[in-house]
Amino acid sequence: EDKVVQSPLSLVVHEGDTVTLNCSYEVTNFRSLLWYKQEKKAPTFLFMLTSSGIEKKSGRLSSILDKKELSSILNITATQTGDSAIYLCAVEYGNKLVFGAGTILRVKS
């Protein structure tokens, strides 16, 4: 059965720490992997990674796709309290888009 698994389920860090969130997938006909940030309500788009573009960076956030290991990591450096959110990974394959359960990140001041 196709699936998307995120780890850890939750973590708590202090401001200034660096965190790495993981997303692994077992799907056929992989098309892309997307990362979303969900604060209080609506998820907002962060990155999309495809076979033709395996690394993206925006400010303190970066993401890498490992096609061999069928996984992706989302790195956040110099974390801030505003980074506290649920981070969702979604994998597009065939004509489907499946979300992982998310990682809850809490950044303490």
Added chain:
Amino acid sequence: NAGVTQTPKFQVLKTGQSMTLQCAQDMNHNSMYWYRQDPGMGLRLIYYSASEGTTDKGEVPNGYNVSRLNKREFSLRLESAAPSQTSVYFCASSERRQTHNEKLFFGSGTQLSVL
């Protein structure tokens, strides 16, 4: 530019009652979606509409119906609400270009409780 607008934001129903969740987008997107989000289970697709005039079942369609009223609006109806439908519901839209870019734009969600 409002993006994706959902109403209502909160709703409490009794078992067996019916209701319709409304969604509208002003980005001229072709595709629209309804998801539900439950703790520990991520977002699950209920129904989607790839283009105006078409609708298709997603992963968890049972107990729901949808209507793509026009290109802007996509509604979700619960005909006879059940406690298992207690969840947060999100509407989303995307351009759905040929590259199958699934960059979704989400509404702010509806917190639904069925007692």
